[in-house]
Amino acid sequence: MPSKILNVGLIAFGLSGRYFHSPFLSTNPGFKIKTVVERSKNEAQEFDPSIGNARSVEELLSDEEIDVVFICSPNASHFSYAMDALENGKHVVIEKPFAATEAEAKQLVELAKQKGLVLTAYQNRRWDSDFLTIKKLIAEDKLGDIVEYECRYDRFRPVVPTESWKEKKVDVGGNLYNLGPHLIDQALVLFGEPKTVTAEVRSVRPNSEIDDYFDVRLGYDNKLIILKSSLMVYENHLRYQIHGSKGSFIKGGLDPQEETLRKNVLPNVKPWGVEPEDRWGKLSSEEYTGIIESEAGDYAPFYQNVYDAIVNGAELAVKPEEILRTTRVIDLAFQSSNEKKVMTY
Structure with missing residues (x-):
């Protein structure tokens, strides 16, 4: 058994959340999908009835038990949701595109560094x-x-x-x-x-x-x-x-x-x-x-590396400096x- 189980919050449950992240998170013993943000639907519970539901991003981020947030929402929201998640002390994985611009990406990387949080991009x-x-x-x-x-x-x-x-x-x-x-x-x-x-x-x-x-x-x-x-x-x-x-x-x-x-x-x-x-x-x-x-x-x-980076301080496979050059x-x-x-x- 892993030394620690990370509680995961997913922001959105479309193609990315449902078919990419949830299958790998649910089969890795180091993760537990605790909550999914769905404003009106309950599709996460159809995947796994034990998953909780949040009707807003604010509700998800206010949960102190959430360790890491996967941002799977439409592109334009990635930057603001990631900033909010980092401000709330959450480790963050962002779907592509990581941010709209290199300048935005640098802001995220700097904030994560200041707060000692793991931040990476989903380059599957x-x-x-x-x-x-x-x-x-x-x-x-x-x-x-x-x-x-x-x-x-x-x-x-x-x-x-x-x-x-x-x-x-x-x-x-x-x-x-x-x-x-x-x-x-x-x-x-x-x-x-x-x-x-x-x-x-x-x-x-x-x-x-x-x-x-x-x-x-x-x-x-x-x-x-x-x-x-x-x-x-x-x-x-x-x-x-x-x-x-x-x-x-x-x-x-x-x-x-x-x-x-x-x-x-x-x-x-x-x-x-x-x-x-x-x-x-x-x-x-x-x-x-x-x-x-x-x-x-x-x-x-990819998911095991995110776990190891958060729990054991391992080097990220998808490093912040690599993310910045892609946005550039x-x-x-x-x-x-x-x-x-x-x-x-």
Whole structure:
């Protein structure tokens, strides 16, 4: 048994709270989901009848028994809810986007530091099957020096009448804030800070109210990093094209964890996160050309790391300085697109 059980408060119980966080928190013995903020619904109790309900964020944050708060609400509320949670002495995990700007992110990081609280971003895609596979290939020097890296995260979401806030012109809305943090974080984990940021952020769908397409290019002295996403790609297959001095790796398909979680399968069911063979990538090199079996994806280590950071003082896997550089790239990408300029990082 863990030395301490952390009481968790979830702010909102939509896709993120219900299908990403709750399954992993409920199967980790170090956490207990105590309360979920739902203003009118009771969906958390359908997941687990023992979960309490709060009708406001203020009610949740006033509970002195809550140790850590996961912020899963619409994007524009992340900063204010995180500030309030930190002011109330809670450790905080924020869904992407972490904040609207680098300046906001710095305020959060500084407040957490002042109060001695753990603050991190939910960068679960570091534990995707495909990304773990790519990290392993690079670590084993199978590709040599990387010259070009392209990652896409596409969806097919034609604009139809919808009440989803994700399709509305709202503050901190649009695809760069939604999918951009995943792609940017992965690239920065692999290659560090760039020298330049160049981007085109636009709408490509008829009647779209949001930016639904982005092409962000990170410039380095010896490589080009291309990060793209469109909500008008019917076949979301091509994910990674990586070319290096020793070979190339091409891979399609998405990590299977989200689709599994949406089927109400909990992550204590084994095997977990195993990609179907038709999603495995192909390595082409003089040393070896053929299909590479994907590593199994697993988001559980993220939650265990949060626990260890709070209870045992362990180093965070998703560090504040890493969060700040992702928010900086997003700021520069918007500025580059608006001003049609190459921005210096």
